[in-house]
Amino acid sequence: MELLNRHVTIRKFTPKEISTDLLKNIIYSGTRASTTGNMQLYSVVVSRDKKMKEKLLPLHFNQPVAKSAPVLLTFVADFNRFSKWCEYNSATPGYNNLLSFTNALIDAVLVAQNVCIAAENNGLGICYLGTTAYNAKEHIDVLELPKLTFPVTTVAIGYPEEIPDLTDRIPLEGIMHDEVYTNYDEVSIKKLYAFKEGLESSKQFVQENNMQTLAQVFTNVRYKQADNEFFSKKMLETIKAQGFVID
Template sequence: MTEKRDLLKVPLRHRTIREFTEERVDEETVNLLLEVANHTATSTGMQSYSIVRVKDEAQRKAIAEVCGQEYVARATELWIFIVDAYRNSRIAREQGVHLDSERDMDRFFQGYVDGSLAAQNVTNAVEALGMGAVYFGSVQNNVDKVIEILELPELTFPIVGLGFGVPNQEPQMKPRMPMKLKVFEDRYETYDNYLELIADYDKEMETYYDLRDANNRVDCFSKQVVARLEGVIPERTEVVNSIRKQGFDLNLKSE
């Protein structure tokens, strides 16, 4: 049992790595990680996702601009995971089958979940190999631009970016809120005073940010919640329109 528990040390030490050394990831390792992605469980076995490995410097810089994070362009490896219902649509059409279901909401979310699971599997493998990784959910800041940069056809959609390589930093592990607020038995639990329940966590987060960068003050978690709600990125609120432009029928009904 002890040896089995040792296997959990890697995921329990997870940290986001944003800076990498100049050491390249060899192609054998890249291919191994792609095999890890390829063996990820997928909804009904349809494998409705794909990966775009971004190597072109101009494309990297353009994606970094969308993300508002210049270090995106410096990631040793930059992979964008995408919903891909296009491939299966073509497979069906080449058999003379043209169905509206190829672009329905179920197809979209199957691909979204498939791609997200694959991204996490790759991250687990990256860390098991002693490297580090960072997710770029910020590709959602302007998905239309990312679609343009990657020349994505209809029935595809960017989910998340993943940067990885050999770490060039040793960040602290980020504290997490109490499990009591995130894990329930049989039914969802609600509480009368959440601020009281996360008071210690707020203090822990303040200490974490103070130690990480004393010159770049960051508020406690509860204040960050408010800041995130206030700091809306307009393009992200209209993402459903981008999904539609990619040919998916989300079948939204007005009240």
């Protein structure tokens, strides 16, 4: 719990390489995560080669962390491997559907988080890159992913150059619901987000973006509706192109 409670995202890494044995041990620990029906519906593509990382960099919007990390781990929702096992053993797979895609998606995220915890327990730092799903089609091309797979997320991993302070979280009473979901009114919402909004870093964030509130920074700058709709459409097209039927 102490390890989890002091987690921070690392965006600056030293040039120190990660040994192959350590990397394998970390990924093995990832495979001990819970998985749907013990099917292990995921794969992990390890990118260490400089030229390969250069190909991936623009797909991550040229984030410096994607360039400086010695290793990029792309976690893939993978029903290709399991389906082939079925076919080679006189069984007919029926996994080209929304439920199967969701199961594989969850499996990939679970193994990714286990890998991150194992990495941090070995003195490494991590940074999730959400840009993977934004540019799934391009990742599929670069990483040569077959049908019935989908790149879910990437983790930049390496030895931290610096350890930032803990980031804020809303109070636990905003997360926990006893027995049934308790909806939020304006008073409770203001209370839950008061600390976040009162931080000097948040106030500076608002000022730098010429907004009136922190919420406007998220809706008007960081995660705009037009961008969400564009990438949603692109993502859905890619999911269907990968053989998952989602209507």
